[in-house]
Amino acid sequence: MTAHAPAVSASRALPASGLLLGGLFAVYAVLVVTAPIDFRQGVVQKILYVHVPCAFSAYLGFLVTAVAGALFLWRSDPRLDRVALAGAEVGVVFCTLVLVSGPIWAKATWGEWWAEWDPRLTVSLIQWFVYVAYLLLRAFAEGSERAARFAAVYGIAGVCAIPLNYFAIELFGGGRAAHPANLGRGSLGEGFGWPFLAGVATSFAAFLHLLLLRIDLETRRNAREEGAEALEAH
Amino acid sequence: MSVFLAVLWKDLLAEWRSRERVVAMLLFSLLVVLVFHFSLPEGATRRQAEQAPGLLWVAYLFAALLGLNRAFALELENDALSGLALAPADRGFVFLGKAAANFVIFFGVEVAIAAVFGLVFDLDLAPAAAGLAGLLALGTLGICTVGTLFAAVAVRTRFREVMLPLLILPLLIPVLAASVRATTSLLAGGGLPWDALQLLLVTDGIYLVVSFLGFEYVLDE
Numbered sequence: 518m519t520a521h522a523p524a525v526s527a528s529r530a531l532p533a534s535g536l537l538l539g540g541l542f543a544v545y546a547v548l549v550v551t552a553p554i555d556f557r558q559g560v561v562q563k564i565l566y567v568h569v570p571c572a573f574s575a576y577l578g579f580l581v582t583a584v585a586g587a588l589f590l591w592r593s594d595p596r597l598d599r600v601a602l603a604g605a606e607v608g609v610v611f612c613t614l615v616l617v618s619g620p621i622w623a624k625a626t627w628g629e630w631w632a633e634w635d636p637r638l639t640v641s642l643i644q645w646f647v648y649v650a651y652l653l654l655r656a657f658a659e660g661s662e663r664a665a666r667f668a669a670v671y672g673i674a675g676v677c678a679i680p681l682n683y684f685a686i687e688l689f690g691g692g693r694a695a696h697p698a699n700l701g702r703g704s705l706g707e708g709f710g711w712p713f714l715a716g717v718a719t720s721f722a723a724f725l726h727l728l729l730l731r732i733d734l735e736t737r738r739n740a741r742e743e744g745a746e747a748l749e750a751h
Numbered sequence: 752m753s754v755f756l757a758v759l760w761k762d763l764l765a766e767w768r769s770r771e772r773v774v775a776m777l778l779f780s781l782l783v784v785l786v787f788h789f790s791l792p793e794g795a796t797r798r799q800a801e802q803a804p805g806l807l808w809v810a811y812l813f814a815a816l817l818g819l820n821r822a823f824a825l826e827l828e829n830d831a832l833s834g835l836a837l838a839p840a841d842r843g844f845v846f847l848g849k850a851a852a853n854f855v856i857f858f859g860v861e862v863a864i865a866a867v868f869g870l871v872f873d874l875d876l877a878p879a880a881a882g883l884a885g886l887l888a889l890g891t892l893g894i895c896t897v898g899t900l901f902a903a904v905a906v907r908t909r910f911r912e913v914m915l916p917l918l919i920l921p922l923l924i925p926v927l928a929a930s931v932r933a934t935t936s937l938l939a940g941g942g943l944p945w946d947a948l949q950l951l952l953v954t955d956g957i958y959l960v961v962s963f964l965g966f967e968y969v970l971d972e
Contacts, residue, residue, distance in 0.1 A: 590968050643921050643924055644921075646917075646920075646921040647921045647922065649917075650914075650917040650918050650921065653914070653917060654904070654908065654914065654918065657908040657909045657910055657914055658904075658907070658908045659907065659908070659909070663907070663971065666968045666969070667904045667908075667969065669968065670900070670904070670965040670968055670969060671901070671904070671918065673961060673965065674897060674900075674901075674922060674958070674961050674962075674965065675921075675922070677957050677958070677961055678921065678922045678924075678925070681925040681950070681953070681954050681957065682921075682924050682925055684925065684950050684953075685924055685925040685927075685928035685929065685950060686928070688928055688929065688932060688946055688947060688950055689928045689932065
């Protein structure tokens, strides 16, 4: 029953996750404001504290969708489907933030908004299309049980496409682009590490809070529909 | 296995008798070539042969979308899709039958389009024919896996003709990228590049497994 726990207790966990998010955000805001200003890039470097944590949360959302979708196909529990839906929606929100913040940084640093189809940004764009299609599929499929099955299969295919698309971009235009390298331990300069870590923690807290909020909303919506049906049948 | 062969035979026979999809796909691809001629810089379709592989695969993708949109059109009538779902075997074999029929039809159309491209772009395809055929087979396999799976999904949604490209185009980027790159190298006389081939093989394999298993949940009882 552990897999069902988050769906059952979504509304009960909301105050706690909201408090966690509020507290972390306060710490994060202070750390980002007081962090040293990068001597080469200037203040625009601070986008790092938004862009990268959002990317982590976006891919976490896509992963949640695939795992919850696979479990739904196995157990046919509608609560798991609500988790999958919430993962995709919250993932798309974070992915949009990644796609907005990335070009702003690129314009300031490289002088181009969409600099040479940077590989990582392009993969995020493709995945954004995948999960927007996922949400459209849910909206356009007739019958909620069928929509859930269709979406679960598509969510699994979508997560398989992430590494494949990454290799495709590498094959096609990799090497030219100059996306900052993966952050290794201590590769950030003195004073940059803590605000970044706080950013990651805040982003995950925001992810959790939004996910629970969305699951709770969907649970209530379902309960209302079932209630209305029961009333009609009466 | 018998279910696989039965579905494959049924689809090929239906196509042979109507020739709907083959004719539509061929005409459409020729129109795409015509559109390319008028949308590219002057002389591009004749001299700039390096554009040909990309354009070729764009034409293939569009033609395949057209064909896939009709792949389950027959089954939609008389609720034959439920009949398919009741086939006495794992539904994955129904998928394999449908996908194999699509593969055969698309491959035939693609060979014809390649010949037209060769003429229009003044490319000598003969020396690279074997490699090109293998590449066509691998690329088409990739298109037919997720293509067939999500054609079965899209056909039962609203706006089905719109839904299918939205669903499969982002998934087919690896197939497109690897195929275009390998075709470019092949036509330039450089042989088949292993990195592109590797991506194509891995993508085909993963999508084949996902589609085989996923098809189980796509048909209704």
